[in-house]
Amino acid sequence: MKVLVTGGAGFIGSHIVDHLIAGGAEVAIVDNISTGKSTQIHPDASFYSMDISSPHLLEVFQKEQPEVVIHQAAQIHVGTSVDDPVFDATTNILGTIRLLEASRQTGVRKIVYASSAAVYGNPEYLPIDEQHPVHPLSGYGVSKYTPEQYLSVYHHLYGLRYTILRYANVYGVRQDPRGEGGVISIFIDKILSNSPLTIFGDGEQTRDYIYVEDVAKANLAAIQNGDGEIFNIGTGVRTSLNQVVQLFNQITGRQNPVEYGPERSGDIKHSYFNNQKARALLFWEPAVTLEEGLKKTYEYYRDEYRKMDKEMLKT
Structure with missing residues (x-):
């Protein structure tokens, strides 16, 4: 094909x-x-x-x-x-x-x-x-x-x-935090550069x-x-930004600092999908839990950052 x-x-x-x-x-x-x-x-x-x-x-x-x-x-x-x-x-x-x-x-x-x-x-x-x-x-x-x-x-x-x-x-892996990145890749970039995580609002906003x-x-x-x-x-599971931070704390074994800013106007507070139709007619279902996916993504970028640090030391 x-x-x-x-x-x-x-x-x-x-x-x-x-x-x-x-x-x-x-x-x-x-x-x-x-x-x-x-x-x-x-x-x-x-x-x-x-x-x-x-x-x-x-x-x-x-x-x-x-x-x-x-x-x-x-x-x-x-x-x-x-x-x-x-x-x-x-x-x-x-x-x-x-x-x-x-x-x-x-x-x-x-x-x-x-x-x-x-x-x-x-x-x-x-x-x-x-x-x-x-x-x-x-x-x-x-x-x-x-x-x-x-x-x-x-x-x-x-x-x-x-x-x-x-x-x-x-x-996930290959998402660019400096370009098309979503909040997950941006958080990972901040964690690996030892910078505080920024959350606009109270962190209780949810996404799938x-x-x-x-x-x-x-x-x-x-x-x-x-x-x-x-x-x-989607996964059919809603997760708050505060829960994402907690998962990263577990994965990294440390408390990552968070800075809360004012809520941005126009941001949607809560959103997550019903995926039952895809399960029934597409014969598809998500297999990777958020904890597993975050761990895979974090470890990938941790290794990439280490490679970049080694290359910088060589020069």
Whole structure:
């Protein structure tokens, strides 16, 4: 099977590529390396340094002839969508349309699309299921939701199959705390640099934290299952920031200092997913507990920081 992965040099995309190649698939990667890293490109994958909004994208599809497209590439920052909504929409909406057109013209069988919890906005009830009203609070949320509608239209008009995965808060190995990083990678960076952890508000705000390997496996499950469906990809467990700090204290064996700042306006207080639909129809379930995932991620970056320290000593 030939699979094209957009954003395949990025945090989540590179893990998906690893699993695909380990399972025997041929993989082509399209990534502009804006947030991805060249060191994360799998050596057995074909690689195209290209933005998904490029007019040359069709040429890649014509050359590679993928059966399946896993679409991870995106502008992922809420702040950027506020500061530069045209760039946000150009990448996430127009880039996806260009991807759909290339898929239609070259006979792609199916697209697996990475969406986001941001489409739901402020939860009206918890846990959030797939029937929850969609009310994005940022341009980013809008630009992740709009391609969902285009996927439905392309299925209706052209028979292009699709599955939509709405991610909770993904964390894990390869997430960049200085770039696309979520709170977990930022905390680890602070811990390893002996800096205090910063929490805005009282730390009781909750999220659904899911390990990147579980997200990668959900994408692989979606290749064969869940046609025409939307799935929440999360653990179904809500965890506060204070609980995250406590887990890091246990993992590191020390009390990591915390600085509490004023609550940020517009931040959602509580959010977590109901993942029963994914369990039932995608035949997927999360396997890594938060404690296990945090330990794996912390140990990976601890070793990476030690390597960097050794290299600095050599110079």
